[in-house]
Amino acid sequence: MAQVKLTSVAEAMTLVGDGDVVAIQNMATQAAPMGLVRELIRQGRRDLGAVCLVGGIPIDWLAAAGCLNRLIGAAVSMEQFGLCQRYRKAVEAQQIRVEELSETALNARLGAGARNLPFLPTRGLIGTDLIAINDNLVMLDDPFGGLPVVACRALVPDVALIHCHRADRYGNVQYEPTALWPDLGIMPKAATRVIVSAEEIVHTDVLRRNPDRTVLPGFMVDAVVEIPWGAHPTSFNPNYGYDTGMHLAWTKAARDDDATAVFLERYVTGPANQVEYLDRVGGASRMAALARWEITA
């Protein structure tokens, strides 16, 4: 058995330092560790590098709050809610530098980090402009004389942020039956530290009933915190859908600097805790609607 990893969100996020590379679980409008991301912003971290497969609202909030100066990822978009505007502006103002990777290249860089290898190869990317802009991608001849590959340098994020359905206080992490995006499959294995928020902290015996659903062993996890509705306003299947109203309110506010500041104060830095946050975003009635996946506002 492992050590107790259960702590408060404020304490957990002190594991992230200014300048760290932070891998953030996220898929456009899905499954982002928003409670952890809000706390990063509250604590005023600076010069962070974000790693994401497809980053959505967490990337835009971090960009809006001035926490990011670089991003490593395959795409940043809120899909049906459009581009992440604050992120986009910051990139266009050259405040955030983007290392754009393809998905196999991101998987390969993280996979090499996880496996302690200098690189992993992919046959993706070849023929695109992505290789020329990136020192971490190098064409490599096959020593056996076959086709060349793109060697993708190992990426070891300082921290990975993950949200899950349930965990025990030792940091064993369980997921409900749903799709597992690469974030969960590879990011935590590559990162130096792993911080997990869980909808619910349960007794270890609860996990022992379905050991096939445990996706991360406690020995890989450095801190675990309980944050119910911790992925809001992104969706967390099967518990709740993404919050259409919140995404639309953000995309509206993000057009204007003052409105952005007001929005961040009201929803991100203002609330003292998760209950206060949930009340500000619409309270019980909004939660009831999202639990029913009433997502087309």
Added chain:
Amino acid sequence: MDKVTTIEEAAALVPDGATVAIGGLSMNSAPMAMVRELVRQAKRDLTVVGIVAGMPVDWLIAGGCVKTVVSGLVSFEGLGLAPNFRAMVQAGTVGIEEYSEHLLICRLQAQAYNLPFMPTKAGLGTDVLALHPDTLRQEVDPTTGEHYVACTRLPVDVALVHAHAADARGNVRVEPKLLWMDSEIVNAAAVTIATVERVVPGREFTDAPERTTYPRFMIHAVVEAPYGAFPTSLFPNYGHRSAFFDDYSTAARDPQTFKAFFAERVTGPPTWRDFLDANGGAGALLDIARRTA
């Protein structure tokens, strides 16, 4: 498209000379019913890939089916060495391409991912590398100076796996989830034959899609074979049959005794059910059942 077929027809998908990869690990989850059928059909010159293998490889060798074994390990674990593997390799009758577990996994992954090679640090410093100048190369990363081993692709003609359930379209499920490395061989294989404990309605898959292990397009034939991993185990349904391993190893001390044993207990019974009856029948199945698992 109905992929459910008989064990005889499925085995006919394996041509002489093929590279056949066998699922399971050591005493667990081996596709024994299908392996028995390959022996019965007297396949010849097979290259048999088993990452960590035991009884299935020994049956195929005893049946004269094998040209070369590609493996990290062949044994009966605590129940001893695999006798035919040992004898035939020592006699030079059967060839062995020995890899460490992860070197073999890397070769299979290179094939599955369509890459010329996969790198790993596994195997560095061992004598295994020198055995395979054509498939393993020790390289130095020019940026970091780190040593690694580049492993070439390992193409597999047919993968044989045993699982818990399949539907008629060929979706296959390992319960409660895949623990061993069968995916590595399925992904590297041109054709996969799955034997399963039960063929079930497709509804059982669509009701719990997160539990599907192989999608239908990866599976070419499905054969229903209850207790199809016997005498190896199938977690969580049943354990391995120690008595069979003991009888087998005892018989193998003498070639004539073994020949009779192999005919009577393994190849002779006409059907898989007859095989189970010849090897302890109901009592054996109750012995290995995990009724409270």
Added chain:
Amino acid sequence: MSVSPTAAAAPSAGAADWRSSPPANDYTVDELMIVALSECFVDGDQACNGMASFIPVTAFQLALRTHAPDLVWLAGAVGLDPQPDRVPASTLEAPLWRNSVMYVEQYGDFWNFALNGRWLQKFCVGAAQLDKFGNGNNSVIGAEYHKPRVRLPGTAGLGDMGSIGKQLYYWNPNHNPRAIVDRVDFVSCAGWLGGGDERRALGLAGGPELVITNLCVMDFEPTSRHMRLKSLHPGISIEQVQAATGFEVLVPDGAIGLTRVPTEHEVHLIRHVIDPDGMRLREFGK
């Protein structure tokens, strides 16, 4: 605070018990080896076991019930923090993973954990042949690989674990000159290779730490990386070890210590709680 439900669930597993328990009078050598191996695993370690590993599996559970309640154990490299009733007949099968917290997939999970370098840093190796520089052989006996005198099971995970930075702990219940040899016929498991800094020059971290046999405990001299006597089991002489070893045994200066004798509490745990069926004796051909 650090509390382990595994330890809490074990009867009379309080810290005071194992520390204050007197040396046992009737211990056997299997128990002595288990206790010695158990001491190598401490809180903060992750341990996993492979096949036919009765001594390591018993040692891990002993450590969990005594000095290392926070030890993480991946039973059969599959079941995380299991609660087995007893040591079963196979160390690679389901009864060993009873009540696990997680089933770790070999595909996707296990090898990523093992290769990473931060987890599973210690690994127990049982090999048919072991040489003076801690290289292991589980492939062939005989000078020619393709014309072996004895074909052994094969390299399997040993060929990986020796190369990927693990600290290696060898156990061998049958210390004899054919098993502990000058040079292995085939390096299936990379130890200190040819000795000295040869292993480090290849960029390999970790390496052999200890060898625990039925006669003694040996470590490796830090410069030459030559196997060296560390402690003798009670009743065993240096001469007996030398006679059972295929090379000249390196003996440190000064008096050779005795391997610690199991306590009554440890013997009780091994015999009656962890392995009541005596599966560990299978490793001694019993």
Added chain:
Amino acid sequence: MTAPVPGYDCTVDELMVVTFSRAMSNDTLAFNGAVSFIPVCGYLLARRTHAPELVWAASSIAIDADPATIPESTLSDGLWGGASMLSNSPFDFWTYAQGARYNTFAFRGAQMDAFGNVNNTVIGPYDAPKVRLPGGGGMADLGAMIPRIFLWSSTHNARTFVERLDFRSGMGWGDGGDHRRRLGMPGGPQLCITNLCVFDFEPVTKRMRLASLHPGVSVEDVRANTGFEIVMPAGEIPVTAAPTADELRILRTEVDPTNARHREF
């Protein structure tokens, strides 16, 4: 609402879906990415008409999904109903994609060129972009790996169809000719279906070639809205074939009753 097609009993989105669907076959193994309503409708329609064995992994995750309606995101779990497998992305999906088990993918870019290469990364220089786009996601991989690539665009204009991409995020036929073959890549782009016309690719140069015009659209219309020179086929240019009543009924009532596909227009 999307524009009615003159002389056909359908709108242009429906004509695009039906045209896409007819390019699918029983041996199609397909998946989809973000904002891919036309391909998703196309796969579902093909499966309900001439290609019942077609494999489609919704959002690249949910194999053989059969959603009652199409949600507002084609990457979301609302699309996964009825699936027989939820494949995980790193170990299942990328194995099937890299191993070319999946043979069909449809993508589009903010910019596309005559060889079917796409840009979804930046407008302007990479380091000082005029517009930062979402990023190519898996395009850079899938362009190199998938043998049957389909392109589509609901906004056929000269800003989208450009002579030169600002950034190549996804590989089509590359520089044309045998470029893909030289790089060891299978197949390549097959068709590009737009709101004005259908392009195929001239077999030698691999440049976009006008294959058919939608009713009411002239060659001049297409030329005026395309930033590169279009290869013209020999002989008369056909009109894009009309959907059948069955196809339209199935599309409207079974595949996409809530008109999610209109989000692309």
